[in-house]
Amino acid sequence: MNVSPLSSDSVLMELGIWLVQFIDISTLPIDWSVITLLFPTSSNYINYIIGLFIAITLLGSVYNLHNSKVKRMTEECTRQFDSIIATATDGIVVTDDNGVITQWNQGAESLFGYRKDEILDQNVRMIFPNAYPSSSSQMVTNQTHEFIGHKKDGGQIPVELSTGHWETIKGEYHSLIIRDITDRRKNEEKISNLVYLDSLTGLPNRRLYMDRLESTLDQAIDSGTIHTVLYLDLDQFKLVNDSYGHIMGDQLLIEVAHRIKSCISKADTLARLGGDEFILLLPNSNYTHAEAVARNILEVLTYAFSLNDEEVFITPSIGASLFPADGTDSETLVKNADIAMYRVKEEGKNNFQFFTSEMNDLISRKSKIAMSIRKGLEVGEFSVHYQPQIDILTENIIGVEALVRWNHAKLGPISPAEFIPIAEENGMILHIGEFVLRTACLQTKAWQDAGVEPFRVAVNISAKQFSQGNISEVITSALEDAQLAPEFLELELTESLIQGATSAITTMQELKAMGIHLSIDDFGTGYSSLSYLKLFPIDSLKIDQYFTRNINKDPKDAALVDTIIQMARNLGLNVIAEGVETLDQLAYLKNKRCNQAQGYYFHKPLLPEKIEKLYSKV
Numbered sequence: 001m002n003v004s005p006l007s008s009d010s011v012l013m014e015l016g017i018w019l020v021q022f023i024d025i026s027t028l029p030i031d032w033s034v035i036t037l038l039f040p041t042s043s044n045y046i047n048y049i050i051g052l053f054i055a056i057t058l059l060g061s062v063y064n065l066h067n068s069k070v071k072r073m074t075e076e077c078t079r080q081f082d083s084i085i086a087t088a089t090d091g092i093v094v095t096d097d098n099g100v101i102t103q104w105n106q107g108a109e110s111l112f113g114y115r116k117d118e119i120l121d122q123n124v125r126m127i128f129p130n131a132y133p134s135s136s137s138q139m140v141t142n143q144t145h146e147f148i149g150h151k152k153d154g155g156q157i158p159v160e161l162s163t164g165h166w167e168t169i170k171g172e173y174h175s176l177i178i179r180d181i182t183d184r185r186k187n188e189e190k191i192s193n194l195v196y197l198d199s200l201t202g203l204p205n206r207r208l209y210m211d212r213l214e215s216t217l218d219q220a221i222d223s224g225t226i227h228t229v230l231y232l233d234l235d236q237f238k239l240v241n242d243s244y245g246h247i248m249g250d251q252l253l254i255e256v257a258h259r260i261k262s263c264i265s266k267a268d269t270l271a272r273l274g275g276d277e278f279i280l281l282l283p284n285s286n287y288t289h290a291e292a293v294a295r296n297i298l299e300v301l302t303y304a305f306s307l308n309d310e311e312v313f314i315t316p317s318i319g320a321s322l323f324p325a326d327g328t329d330s331e332t333l334v335k336n337a338d339i340a341m342y343r344v345k346e347e348g349k350n351n352f353q354f355f356t357s358e359m360n361d362l363i364s365r366k367s368k369i370a371m372s373i374r375k376g377l378e379v380g381e382f383s384v385h386y387q388p389q390i391d392i393l394t395e396n397i398i399g400v401e402a403l404v405r406w407n408h409a410k411l412g413p414i415s416p417a418e419f420i421p422i423a424e425e426n427g428m429i430l431h432i433g434e435f436v437l438r439t440a441c442l443q444t445k446a447w448q449d450a451g452v453e454p455f456r457v458a459v460n461i462s463a464k465q466f467s468q469g470n471i472s473e474v475i476t477s478a479l480e481d482a483q484l485a486p487e488f489l490e491l492e493l494t495e496s497l498i499q500g501a502t503s504a505i506t507t508m509q510e511l512k513a514m515g516i517h518l519s520i521d522d523f524g525t526g527y528s529s530l531s532y533l534k535l536f537p538i539d540s541l542k543i544d545q546y547f548t549r550n551i552n553k554d555p556k557d558a559a560l561v562d563t564i565i566q567m568a569r570n571l572g573l574n575v576i577a578e579g580v581e582t583l584d585q586l587a588y589l590k591n592k593r594c595n596q597a598q599g600y601y602f603h604k605p606l607l608p609e610k611i612e613k614l615y616s617k618v
Contacts, residue, residue, distance in 0.1 A: 091178035113152030198272040201257040209271035228290040230280040231337035237276035263296040294352040315350035385605035399456035402440035441482035458490040486515035512537040545579020
């Protein structure tokens, strides 16, 4: 007899089954009722019980004890053994080398639905039609396999299959111990979903998306195919969360995902990266097809969403990159699509753009600027220039506006129009703002000490600065350190900063009570509301330079400037016009009785020593 090696869990079982079928069991004086009491007939103990049975039967063969008492015990032992196999939870099946079933237990009947009399002498391919080899000898023993079993009623069931093999004088036989792994598969699927799927939308998450993208790119290296990555971000989604709450925001995201899916095919992959960011993979997609998909998404998202029985509108910004033109690896393609998306946002949102190399240059510069701001402040690359503000009637100086400048060690002079928005994004505007505030206060006091006729210095306050809970303390500290009286400081606030902000009233009243002058900068360019002119303790309005520069060219701009001046006068507010560059502009403002002006017609922003030289009393 040649017994093939079996797994540790099945070796005893296989030998036991073999002995039951093919050996005349010798007799031993063993009380098997004791054994069954010691070892319950749970599937966890089956192999060990069978092992004990094997040992006894082998000993019986050695001693060849033939007497009626031992034979009766042997018959009882055999019945016990058959009972254990029959009642095992796992399915136990024995086949010959041709796959014909010779044994079938109750566990197998429960799994597959076939009664023993229906399945014996049938081929095992009845339950494993697509997985089991045509010859049982092709099955690798001492291994565990996972197959899909076919039930009598046509259903399918995932099973784990342990196999064994042995040879006898009657031929080769194979044992199959079959375990239902449906619950395990479900648990594995749940774990996989946690790892690979977004819990809110059910879409693939970043990990699964990157796996699919990398797999697609690996297959496309030598194929010459084009693939597209679309990066999508919802515009102003934060406002939805703030207005309706995160639960409503989540419902909106689910509906957005549903609408986007309606625009793509089954071959495409839509994933949620987190927050309000989505990303798509369009395999075998060129410029034309990618743009068509993006336009369809823009279209389906234009329709209103219903939140709390209210219609809510939201728009997307979409950027695209193509393989291999815009990158040959997944990280580069995603990054470039993200860059294109942000370019859309910068240019007005609710649109679609392909990535270009120029965008990459801009992003590279933007990144360098963002990372250099803190160091620039530390090493003294930032400075403050001052532009005089002039009384239109007397043309005497009434104040200056503090304007920050940056001369980068490697990039050279960088315009505030470029670095201020970047600083607002990364939070460095707080540090720049405090630098300008303290520098301006110290410089104003220095001019006074040098004999210059005292005047106010105007400092712009960003929305992030103003919203800080300690803004009053920061300003008080700057004034005290400079020993500057509060009446010589003017704070310029934007319309968007105070529009709709009820907390702004308290802060402004605190600043006003300190004796600080308050003005609204760039008046007319934001979502203006006349109500705040009444509610907030404002001293001045500053007309945006865009209107000032066009008062002699555009009648509408001239009418707006005239209206602002007259309204301010009726409300008892001071008016200052920015961007005055010509005598004609000054004449118009003088005719309309505007109070003050600043611009290149008078002076460009000057270094502190120039201001001292121009306006010193000495």
